[in-house]
Amino acid sequence: MKILSLIKLSLRALLRNKLRAFLTMLGIIIGVAAVITMMSIGKGSQQSIENSLSNMGSNLITIVPYNNVPGGVRVQGSSVQSLTIEDVSALERQSTHLSAISPIAQSNGQVIKGSLNWPTSIQGVAPEVLEIKKLSLKDGIMFGEDEVRSSAKVCLLGQTVIDNVFEPGENPIGQTIRFNKIPFLVVGVLSPKGQNTFGQDQDDIVIAPYTTVQNRITANRYFQSIVASANNEAESNPASDEILEILRQSHRLRRNQDNDFSVRTQAELINTLNSTSGMLTTLLTVIAGISLLIGGIGIMNIMYVSVTERTKEIGLRMSIGARGIDILMQFLIEAVMISVVGGIIGVVVGVSATMIVAHTLGWPTLISQASILISFFVCALTGVFFGYYPAQKAAMLDPIEALRYE
Amino acid sequence: MSKKILELKDLKREFIVGSETVRALRGVSFDVEEGEFLTIMGSSGSGKTTLLNILGCLDKPSGGNYILDGTDVKNLDRDELARFRNHKIGFIFQSYNLLSRTSALENVELPLLYNPAVSSSERRERAMHALDSVKLAERYDHMPNQLSGGQQQRVAIARALVNEPVMILADEATGNLDTRTSYEIMSLMQDLNIKQKKTIVFVTHEPDIATFSSRTVTLRDGMVIKDIKNENVKNAAEALASVSKTEDDKS
Ligand SMILES: Nc1ncnc2c1ncn2[C@@H]1O[C@H](COP(=O)(O)OP(=O)(O)OP(=O)(O)O)[C@@H](O)[C@H]1O
Ligand SMILES: [Mg+2]
Numbered sequence: 001m002k003i004l005s006l007i008k009l010s011l012r013a014l015l016r017n018k019l020r021a022f023l024t025m026l027g028i029i030i031g032v033a034a035v036i037t038m039m040s041i042g043k044g045s046q047q048s049i050e051n052s053l054s055n056m057g058s059n060l061i062t063i064v065p066y067n068n069v070p071g072g073v074r075v076q077g078s079s080v081q082s083l084t085i086e087d088v089s090a091l092e093r094q095s096t097h098l099s100a101i102s103p104i105a106q107s108n109g110q111v112i113k114g115s116l117n118w119p120t121s122i123q124g125v126a127p128e129v130l131e132i133k134k135l136s137l138k139d140g141i142m143f144g145e146d147e148v149r150s151s152a153k154v155c156l157l158g159q160t161v162i163d164n165v166f167e168p169g170e171n172p173i174g175q176t177i178r179f180n181k182i183p184f185l186v187v188g189v190l191s192p193k194g195q196n197t198f199g200q201d202q203d204d205i206v207i208a209p210y211t212t213v214q215n216r217i218t219a220n221r222y223f224q225s226i227v228a229s230a231n232n233e234a235e236s237n238p239a240s241d242e243i244l245e246i247l248r249q250s251h252r253l254r255r256n257q258d259n260d261f262s263v264r265t266q267a268e269l270i271n272t273l274n275s276t277s278g279m280l281t282t283l284l285t286v287i288a289g290i291s292l293l294i295g296g297i298g299i300m301n302i303m304y305v306s307v308t309e310r311t312k313e314i315g316l317r318m319s320i321g322a323r324g325i326d327i328l329m330q331f332l333i334e335a336v337m338i339s340v341v342g343g344i345i346g347v348v349v350g351v352s353a354t355m356i357v358a359h360t361l362g363w364p365t366l367i368s369q370a371s372i373l374i375s376f377f378v379c380a381l382t383g384v385f386f387g388y389y390p391a392q393k394a395a396m397l398d399p400i401e402a403l404r405y406e
Numbered sequence: 407m408s409k410k411i412l413e414l415k416d417l418k419r420e421f422i423v424g425s426e427t428v429r430a431l432r433g434v435s436f437d438v439e440e441g442e443f444l445t446i447m448g449s450s451g452s453g454k455t456t457l458l459n460i461l462g463c464l465d466k467p468s469g470g471n472y473i474l475d476g477t478d479v480k481n482l483d484r485d486e487l488a489r490f491r492n493h494k495i496g497f498i499f500q501s502y503n504l505l506s507r508t509s510a511l512e513n514v515e516l517p518l519l520y521n522p523a524v525s526s527s528e529r530r531e532r533a534m535h536a537l538d539s540v541k542l543a544e545r546y547d548h549m550p551n552q553l554s555g556g557q558q559q560r561v562a563i564a565r566a567l568v569n570e571p572v573m574i575l576a577d578e579a580t581g582n583l584d585t586r587t588s589y590e591i592m593s594l595m596q597d598l599n600i601k602q603k604k605t606i607v608f609v610t611h612e613p614d615i616a617t618f619s620s621r622t623v624t625l626r627d628g629m630v631i632k633d634i635k636n637e638n639v640k641n642a643a644e645a646l647a648s649v650s651k652t653e654d655d656k657s
Contacts, residue, residue, distance in 0.1 A: 005519055005526070016507065316503045319464055320565070321492020321520040323485045399464045403503070 003333075010334035013306075014341075024302045025342030027295025028382065032346025032375045033353060034288035036367070040354040042281030044365035049273045052196040057134045058233045058266050061098075061240060063087075063226040063247070066262035081222035082251065082260040088126075088226060090250040097239035099231050102126035103223040105213040109180040111206060113165035120161055122179050122206040124213025132229045140173045140188030143209055151211040155179070156188035158203035179206060182216050236265040289378075295342065296382040303335050303390035314394050315402025328395035335387020336380055343379030347372055411475055411572060411605050412438035412461065418469035419456050419628075430456040432628040433470065438607065440572075443599045443639075445616040446609045448625035454609045455577055457625070461607060462495050462575045463487045475572055492520050496566025498576035502558040504550040510537060510561045511546040517569045536564035540594060556587035563594060573605040574598065580615055586649050592618045593642035618642045 014021040065082040088103050095101075105124035110117050127142050129135065143154045157172060166172050172186045184206075193202040214221060230239040240263045247261055307314070314327055351367055358365040419431040430453045438444055446454050459465040460472055463479055466487075472479045475494055482490065491497075496517075504513045514533040518524045524532070537543060540560040550558055559579060566574050576595075580588035596618060598604045608619060616622045617640045624632035 002519075002522065002526075312503070313505060316505070317516070317520075318488065319462070319491060319497050319503075320517040321488050321569070323488040323520070325485070326488075326520060400459055403464075403499075 003329075006329055006333050007337070009330060010337050013334055014337060020302065021338060021341075024298050024338050025295075025345065027298040028292065028339050028342030028379060029295075029346040029349060031288060031292030031295045032343050032379060033350035034291055035285060035375045035378075036347060036350025036371050037353045037357070038284035038288050039281060039371040040350075040365045040367045041357060041363060042277060042284060043368055043371075044358075044363065046274060046277045046281070047366050048364035049277060050270060053266055053270045053273070055134060055193070056196075056266060057132060057229060058270070059230040059236055060132060060266040061228045061230055061236065061243065062264045062266075063228070063243060063261055064224070064264070065222070066259060081220075083223040083226055084221055085223075087247055087250050088223075090246050091226070091228065091243065094246050095228075095239070095242055097230050097235045097242050099229045100128035100131045101226065101228040102129040102132055103210050104129075104225045104227060105210045105218060105220070106224045107180075107213060107217045109217070111161055111165055112178040112181075113175070116165045118161055118164035120204050120206055122155070122208055122213055122217065124210030124217075125207050126210060128229075129207065129227065132227050135193075136191045138189045138191040139171075140186070142188055148209040148211050151215045152209060153182060153184050153212060153216070154187045155184040155206050155208040156190055157186055158190050158205035159192040160201050160204040161206055162189060179208075180217055184208060230265070233267060236267045240265050292375075292378060292382060296339070296386040299335055299338055299383065300386035300390060302338075303331060303387055304393070306334070307331060307390050307394040310394075311397065311402045311405040314397050315399050315405065318397070318399035319403060324395035327397075328391045331391035331394050332384065332387045335391065336383035339379045339383030339387075340376075343376050346379070347375065350375075409440045410437050411440045411442075412607075413473040414470070415473075416470040417457070417460065417467045417472060419453075419460060419465070420468045430628050431460075431467070434625070434628070434630055435470075436623060436630060436633055438605060440605055441599070441603050442621055443595070443606045443619040444608065445619040445622045446607065446625060447611070447613070447616055447622055450611075452625040453628040454625055456628075458575055458577050458607065458609050461573075462497055463490045488520075492517060492569060494572045496563075496569065496571040496574045498559070498562050498566050498574065498579040500578040500581040502550070502555075502562045502582075504558055504561055504565075506550055509547045509549060510542060510553065510564075513550070513561055514564045514568050516565060521569060532568050533564070536568040537561070539567065540564045554587075555583055556590055559583065559587075559591055560594065563591070563598075567598070567602075567604075571604075573607065576606070576608045578609055578611065580610065580612070585614075586646065586653070588612075588615065589642050589646040589649055593646055596642050618645075 063083065083103070085103065088101055091098060091101050102125045106121055108119070108121045110119055126148060127144055130137070130142055137156070138159075140156065142156065143152065146152070147154050155177070157177075162172050165177060172189060175186050176183050177186060178184070190203070190205065190207070196202055210223070228239070228243070230236045243263050244259065248259065251260060253259070317327060354365050354367055357363050414435050414437070417431055417434040418429070421428040421430060434453075434457060446457065448454050456465070460467050461474075463474070463482075466479065474490065477490075479487070479490070505516070511530070511533050514536050515529050518529040518532060534546065537546060540563050542557060542560055542564065545553060545557065545561075550561070553561065580591050583591065592615060595606055595608065599606050606619075608615070610616060617636065619636060620639055621635050622632070623630055
């Protein structure tokens, strides 16, 4: 029997039992839609993590205070105070793998401009921070060493802060804002960077010389962190080792003492996050795969029912010359048709669901052609695999007995 | 002397049911020549259906030889048997066995679907022609449930003819029909036999029906007890006309 006639035949058999065919497909539809949605979300977030991390600079190195006294009380990183300007100077003097270094002194507070105010945080930094964190200026200038030395009350604003404390269209440059009552002259505006993967608004930021923040706001000589750039991504690891060396020396740690700081490279972070999100994607895909399996079992079940119901038809077809293989193909194609049509609907549902998620929740998604192709083939395979046994049963029927079946 | 289309030599068929052996055929031998119209009679359980299934290549004998159109069926495998059924045999059943929710035309096309040599346009053409020859030209698109029993059986006959078989096998093809419709079917059979030179083997219970055939083989307990040539073959068309007349007279 020709393949086209077979396809027509099975289509017709399916259309005769539309509801049943649909219910059988449902398992496959849900399975495929789930696979595609999960993979799209997983891939999307992976991609966006990668993007935003390399946006921050793939050679970025972050040093934070860290307390790890065995048996002692572990203290949250930010409340440990171990990083000072001496560390920064030591790194500047001794390091060979670093191209730029900036301390970060951070404080939360309220930006006030006229009658408008906005809660945000101010970061006291060195001018090098622009290079290190891949920030750029939309307008105005960056403060320099002189302003750092003199603890000048100058600042640069991120777009979110501007949107909230300035009237639309107003030029912030040259104006004065107050941060925790202290007046700052706005000298520059940072180019917007949008949200990072973790949903943080990277434009909700005020930067000022670290000396200004330390002397006039926090009154604290410790830094929350130090950021640095390795000469290039490949030097991240040697740079990290070098920093350990220099800071241990600078902190006068003895051999048996643990570090009171920790060094994280961006490359490391990217790998960790990637492997976590990769694991998550795998897990979700496995779950979706299981629902596909259940869908397949549904097909098998319904095909057995179908074969039993149509025993007499099978007998008749055999009596007028259908070979075993003809009957086998008839039922196999029917099963494959269920799974493939279900697969197509599943792809449509999955892609739509992904788009809805992307639109309404604003999650990053990436619909990969691979996931569509894979689920499609898995579907066809499911149909063949689960359709084979019922079809085989049909093909092995004895024509006389099948004809006599009531 | 015309060609032998069927040769049965000491045909045996045994069924094993549990520990018992049912001997449905205990050695049946006869030949059928091309163009014969043979009826097989016998009481219930005498082995008629069993014999016909073997003749139709649906079943194989457990002993003896069955030679169909020069080929010993014993040597054929499942697929070759299917091919034989498709090419050489047209089956007509007591209960019509049409596919439901499938038009008359498509039911008739069915055997050709399993014949790869026939293109889809040729298939349609031949199915129409077959339906025309059983006088159902107006019923191409009717579903089986929109047809009378006699019409359904005629669709089944068209289906049996469409592959141009060498032989038509019918198992109590008139069993479900009234006298008048039975005569219609028999008249059709006689036409096929005489005009199209088809060999027909027709199983029936009714002696009346057997009078339309040229030869009657009678079975009892799986053996041939009578094999007679019918010297005085009745014409089914005439019988039909006289039945119609008496019915018309009554009304
Ligand atoms: N598949 C089978 N298994 C066991 N016994 C069978 C089988 N088919 C037929 N028989 C037996 O073989 C014998 C002949 O049966 P068969 O159906 O050929 O009779 P028949 O002449 O066609 O009868 P009827 O006129 O009632 O149709 C019966 O005794 C029946 O019980
Ligand atoms: Mg019988």
